[in-house]
Each structure stands twice: as structure tokens, then as C-alpha cells.
Amino acid sequence: MAEVNLNRLSVFVALVRAGSFTAAAEVLGMTKAMVSQHIARLEAELGVTLLSRSTRRMTLTEAGSTFHAACLRILAEAEAAIAQVGRGQEKPSGTLRLTATGDYGTAVVAPALADFLHLHPEIQADLVLDDHMSDLIAERFDMAIRMGWLRDSNLRSARLGSFRQLMVASPAYLARRGTPRVITDLASHDWVALALLATPLRWTFTAPDGSRRTVRMRPVAQANNVTATHALVLHGGGVSVLPDYLVTDDIRDGRLVVLMAQYSLPDCGIYAVYPGRQPPAKVRAFIDHMRATVATPA
Structure with missing residues (x-):
């Protein structure tokens, strides 16, 4: 036939x-x-x-x-x-399968997702936290929340907001090693490196007058994710650069101290990334919800 x-x-x-x-x-x-x-x-x-x-x-x-x-x-x-x-x-419905990094996923995405599910009871969620970049199509994700600077790809993206990078250390570490006063002091301090970064030991700071200074750090430890780097710094392991969403409470409560705040590092973007030109309503709704969450101070 x-x-x-x-x-x-x-x-x-x-x-x-x-x-x-x-x-x-x-x-x-x-x-x-x-x-x-x-x-x-x-x-x-x-x-x-x-x-x-x-x-x-x-x-x-x-x-x-x-x-x-x-x-x-x-x-x-x-x-x-x-x-x-x-x-x-x-209409938003079905299962929203999404992925994010472990630190941002725990600190921001998971709480935002819980609020989102209350607003949309017809949606279920499958949140996967992974510090390595997932293949959205092969792993059948509806979307990913990605940080920093996006690589070229055939995926679509929507900017949700941004976060600041802050150089911090614990009071115990500073009491033991002293507080760096000028950028060149950093080269002699203990640095906790985030191994995921392309250049974890080389940092370029912008001064108030717009000039830029690049410093190569001396590592005493490195970790393969932001959460572990945060824990090392919090317990006196050394100095590092961490995202503001992870250290805001620590700074407010005195567990961490911002170093040389007059110098700045580039702000990093927060993006929703998804396959296809026309994302379903559940993805569009969560993008809007995340934009509102990022725009609202904690």
C-alpha cells in the first residue's frame, strides 16, 4: 500500500x-x-x-x-x-522546565518561581540548577536564566536586569592581613579565585576619574562555583569578587566588608534565554515576573 x-x-x-x-x-x-x-x-x-x-x-x-x-x-x-x-x-499552562546557576537559582530564581506558581496555579515547575551551560534543546528546557555576557548562539534572549560585582572580605581576614588601601595592595593579598571565569586572577578596575587599572591576583584557593567561593570568603579565606545579590545581606549585617568601593567593575547582565522565535505563554509570563523581581529591591 x-x-x-x-x-x-x-x-x-x-x-x-x-x-x-x-x-x-x-x-x-x-x-x-x-x-x-x-x-x-x-x-x-x-x-x-x-x-x-x-x-x-x-x-x-x-x-x-x-x-x-x-x-x-x-x-x-x-x-x-x-x-x-x-x-x-x-494562556500560561503546563510544566515550565528551566535552568539557572546554583547561586542565582537559589538566591533569586527559586523564590521568584515560588511566587510565580502561586500566581499561576495551572503551571507546574521543574527547576534544574547547574553552573555549566545546559543545551536547552537537547535537554528539553523551556528557558534558562544566564548571567554575565551572552555567547553567540541561535537562542533568543531577553534582558531581565543586571547585578554589580563587589570586592569583599571578612572582618576576620582584614584583622589578620590588613585592609588594602590602593589597587596595587591587592597583588599581595590572599585571593579566592572562581575557576569558572575566563580570567579568574586578572581584574580590571575603573577609578573615579575613568582611568583603568589591571591587577593580577595571588591565589590561595579556588572554587568551581560562586556559592563555594562565597563560603571561603565568608570564613576568612581571602578576598574575592562576588555578585551583589549574594552578599547584600552579609554586608548589611557586617559579615563581609566591601573593599575600595571607589573603584568599580563592569555590571553584568541577567538574561532569560529560550529556543524558538515564539516562546509559549508560560515562558513569556515568567520573563515578565523575573523582570519585576529583579527591578524590586529585596
Whole structure:
């Protein structure tokens, strides 16, 4: 049996509903000859006769009647599937599968996601925290929250906001080693490096007058994620640069001290990244929710 052209199923159903080739042609917007040709080819593809024709009337054969009932179910299921996809584009629903880094995911994304689920009870969530860049398509993620500077890719992105990079140390460390006063002092201090960065030991600072100074740090320890780097610094391991969303409470409560605040490091972007040109409503809704979350001070 040849491969069946599924487009002919709708022509067959329309013909049976209309009751004649002439009436079906009018409904379908095609010629009577074209309708007849579609049915003839469908019968050839199936290898059965669907209709008994005479000069005055048309009737379904036994095979045609059975096939017609099956076609009605198939087309109804297709229409329902199309409608369901359309609703997914219009109203947030289903499971939102997303990924983020361990530090930002714990500190910001997870709390924001909990609030989002309260607002949208028809949505479920699957949050995966991973400091390595996931393949959204291969791992079937709806979206990712990514930090810093985006690499070129075929994915779409939406900027959510930004965060500041702050150089910090614990009071215990500063009591033991002294507080650096000028940029050149940093080269002699204990540095806790974040191994994920492209240049974890070389940092360029901008002075109030706009001049830039680059310093190479002396590492005493390194960690492969921001959370571990934060813990090392918090417990007196040394000096490091950490994101503001992770250290704001520590600075406020005196557990960490900002060093040489007059010098600045570049702000880093926070992005929602997703595959496809038209993200579903659940993704669009969470992007809006994250924008509001990032824009609202904690």
C-alpha cells in the first residue's frame, strides 16, 4: 500500500458531509474535478473502494463507512491538539522546565518561581540548577536564566536586569592581613579565585576619574562555583569578587566588608534565554515576573 496523503482525509469527510461532489467543491473552494481526483487517489493509496457512485447518488461502501468514522476521530483529535497548542501560546499552562546557576537559582530564581506558581496555579515547575551551560534543546528546557555576557548562539534572549560585582572580605581576614588601601595592595593579598571565569586572577578596575587599572591576583584557593567561593570568603579565606545579590545581606549585617568601593567593575547582565522565535505563554509570563523581581529591591 502506498503512503497515504493525510490531507485527503479532510476532503473525504467534507464530501460525505456535503453529500455530492458539486456541493463539496463549493465548501472546499476547489473544482469538482479536483475533489474527484483527491478521492480517486485516496482510494488508490488505501487500496479499497470508499464510495459507490451512480449518475444520481453516492453511497459509502462498508470499508468507506468504517474509514469515515475513523477520519472523523482523527480530524477531531487534530483540531483538539491545535486548539491546545493555541491555548498554550495564549494562556500560561503546563510544566515550565528551566535552568539557572546554583547561586542565582537559589538566591533569586527559586523564590521568584515560588511566587510565580502561586500566581499561576495551572503551571507546574521543574527547576534544574547547574553552573555549566545546559543545551536547552537537547535537554528539553523551556528557558534558562544566564548571567554575565551572552555567547553567540541561535537562542533568543531577553534582558531581565543586571547585578554589580563587589570586592569583599571578612572582618576576620582584614584583622589578620590588613585592609588594602590602593589597587596595587591587592597583588599581595590572599585571593579566592572562581575557576569558572575566563580570567579568574586578572581584574580590571575603573577609578573615579575613568582611568583603568589591571591587577593580577595571588591565589590561595579556588572554587568551581560562586556559592563555594562565597563560603571561603565568608570564613576568612581571602578576598574575592562576588555578585551583589549574594552578599547584600552579609554586608548589611557586617559579615563581609566591601573593599575600595571607589573603584568599580563592569555590571553584568541577567538574561532569560529560550529556543524558538515564539516562546509559549508560560515562558513569556515568567520573563515578565523575573523582570519585576529583579527591578524590586529585596
